[in-house]
Amino acid sequence: MADETERKNKYQSNRWIEFREELIELDGGACVRCGRRRDDGAVLQVHHKEYLKGKAPWEYPFGFFETLCRRCHAEEHGKIRPESGWEYVGEDDLGGLYGNCERCATEIRYVFFVQHPKWEPMAVGTICCDDLTGTKLASDKRKYDDRLKRFLKSNRWSEENGSHSIKQKRIVIQVSPISGGYRLKMNNTDGKETYETWQAAKTRAFDFIESGDADRFFEKSARHPQRPR
Ligand SMILES: [Zn+2]
Ligand SMILES: [Zn+2]
Ligand SMILES: [Zn+2]
Known part of the structure; x- marks a missing residue:
């Protein structure tokens, strides 16, 4: 199955590498302090002059960075x-x-990707991300991704009349093709969104249940059965 998030993410990773190279090119391929270039043996790096909270590194305007050699x-x-x-x-x-x-x-x-007010954004692995952020965010995300993958590939999915269904944490999920995409139905309540792929619809259902939103939603609709949404 083509993995959409993977494709999108791969784009982001390349974007980061390209972004750094573009910055170095914009600075004429030389350190802005001492003027040394790669030809002179300089290792060129990008230094970020200002820090924007919550922004991915490739989302920064170019002017927030400058090219420096490792020494400078x-x-x-x-x-x-x-x-x-x-x-x-x-x-x-x-x-x-x-x-x-x-x-x-x-x-x-x-x-x-991690960033710091006093250093450059870095691309690091799971353990280093946990260490640097002082959280379990990266390892928790990895566990979540693993569970999502198992859910998407589960052999508990059944197929009937062109629709796929599964029961997950007491909630019946049904994904059906419609013109121009896929529609989600949970516990017989029709979703309003159209998803581009099976996987996008199933991922949405998984997120909805895992976040606890599904429980809250179905509790509420049980209390107000006349107004399900
Ligand atoms: Zn320099
Ligand atoms: Zn720097
Ligand atoms: Zn590491």
Whole structure:
């Protein structure tokens, strides 16, 4: 099955790499302090001058960054990278061990983007993301993704009249093709959204149930049966 989120995420990861290269090009391929280039043996890095809370690194305007060589960059920050106070801003599934953690260099498949007011955004693995943010966010997300994958591939899905259905945590989910997409029905209540793929509709159902929204919704509609929405 084509994995939409994977495709979208892959785009994001490339976007980050391309973004950094574009910035370096915009600065003429040289450190803005000492003017050294890669040809001169300089390792060029992007330094972010300002910090925007909650923004993914590739969403920053170009003007927020400047190109520095590793030496000038170290002078700018002092040499010690902060080990706490990092903020999670995005993630990526590379579909295989195609990346390296920018903190510990371990080969990684799941990339987490983190940022800090006093350092550059980094792309790191699950353990380093947990360490730097002081949370279990990355490892919890990984567990959630694993459960979602198992749900999507579950052999409990049955097919009838072109629709797929499953019972998940006492809620009956039905996904049916309609013209121009797929429609979701849960406990016989029709959803209003049209989804582009089977997977998008099923993922929405999974999220709805996992977040507890489904329980709250069906409790409410049981109390007010005349007005289900
Ligand atoms: Zn320099
Ligand atoms: Zn910097
Ligand atoms: Zn790491």
